[in-house]
Amino acid sequence: MSIQCSLTIAGTDPSGGAGIQADLKTFQELKSYGMSVVTSVVAQNTTGVNAVHHLPAEMIQQQLEAVSADMPIDAFKSGMIADKDMMKVIADWIPQISAPYVMDPVMVAQSGDPLIEAESRAWLREHLVPFASVITPNLPEAEDLLGQQIETTDDMKEAAEQIVTKLGAGAALVKGGHRDGEAVDYLFDGSKIHSYSAERIATNNTHGTGCTYSAAITAYLSRGIDLPRAVEKAKQFVTAAIKHSFDLGKGSGPTNHWAWKEEVKQWKK
Numbered sequence: 484m485s486i487q488c489s490l491t492i493a494g495t496d497p498s499g500g501a502g503i504q505a506d507l508k509t510f511q512e513l514k515s516y517g518m519s520v521v522t523s524v525v526a527q528n529t530t531g532v533n534a535v536h537h538l539p540a541e542m543i544q545q546q547l548e549a550v551s552a553d554m555p556i557d558a559f560k561s562g563m564i565a566d567k568d569m570m571k572v573i574a575d576w577i578p579q580i581s582a583p584y585v586m587d588p589v590m591v592a593q594s595g596d597p598l599i600e601a602e603s604r605a606w607l608r609e610h611l612v613p614f615a616s617v618i619t620p621n622l623p624e625a626e627d628l629l630g631q632q633i634e635t636t637d638d639m640k641e642a643a644e645q646i647v648t649k650l651g652a653g654a655a656l657v658k659g660g661h662r663d664g665e666a667v668d669y670l671f672d673g674s675k676i677h678s679y680s681a682e683r684i685a686t687n688n689t690h691g692t693g694c695t696y697s698a699a700i701t702a703y704l705s706r707g708i709d710l711p712r713a714v715e716k717a718k719q720f721v722t723a724a725i726k727h728s729f730d731l732g733k734g735s736g737p738t739n740h741w742a743w744k745e746e747v748k749q750w751k752k
């Protein structure tokens with residue numbers, strides 16, 4: 484039996500809704516063998532972040548080498564990369580890997596807690612973004628990357644295009660989760676804009692939606708599905724996960740990684 488493999492390079496969430504834990508659940512659901520390199524151990528739950536312990540860059544390098552020396556990597560993603568030293572070892576490692584790279588440029592948790600050092604953002608933009616096959620910023624992250632405000636639909640499309648043409652990413656998916664109305668995301672794939680729309684679900688349980696979405700794109704890419712279609716399928720996956728999210732914890736609850744199976748049955752009817 485042949486199996487494709489996905490790797491996540493990210494921080495942890497012991498409450499299981501975001502970070503590495505969300506990524507591995509998503510890979511498993513989408514039939515890609517899941518592997519992980521931990522960047523930071525984060526003591527967090529649905530209400531916020533209590534403490535963070537960053538692993539030494541050397542240890543991240545050792546994990547990357549351990550996994551890539553032995554295992555096939557058909558696609559990989561990154562989430563929380565807190566500082567420049569970590570970014571550097573990842574940037575040095577990437578050229579050996581010939582697989583699609585999905586970058587979720589995680590900057591703050593939904594609770595507002597910062598997950599990346601302010602002074603390392605420029606390094607990420609200049610040295611890591613150009614390696615990304617696709618980058619998946621939410622609106623505040625896209626604003627930070629480009630240093631400009633994004634308000635209208637046209638601004639979002641233009642931002643996706645500029646992240647490719649000015650910052651050098653292969654493709655950019657600007658997500659509209661933080662706007663009102665329909666949840667619409669725009670992908671610029673280097674030649675055209677694709678839009679992905681879903682009903683906005685009235686829920687507070689959106690902890691880890693960005694992690695789940697980028698992990699789903701990674702899993703589909705690992706299986707050889709092309710980017711516009713991988714995003715389309717990942718959007719269906721994350722929408723189902725939000726729609727059937729769990730009222731767990733006292734804050735913003737986690738999404739439901741099993742829900743897509745029920746939804747798929749509905750779509751096929």
Ligand SMILES: Nc1ncnc2c1ncn2[C@@H]1O[C@H](COP(=O)(O)OP(=O)(O)OP(=O)(O)O)[C@@H](O)[C@H]1O
Binds near residue numbers: 658660668689725
């Ligand atoms: N209430 C909602 N209803 C439907 N779709 C949503 C909702 N909130 C977010 N989404 C969708 O979920 C995906 C993740 O988007 P979002 O902009 O929330 O990412 P994010 O802010 O990076 O996530 P995170 O909360 O993990 O940081 C996008 O496809 C977005 O359109």
Ligand SMILES: Cc1ncc(COP(=O)(O)O)c(N)n1
Binds near residue numbers: 495502
């Ligand atoms: C380790 C880690 N990575 C990413 C997020 C973002 O997820 P959210 O914005 O939903 O809290 C998080 N909370 N923790």
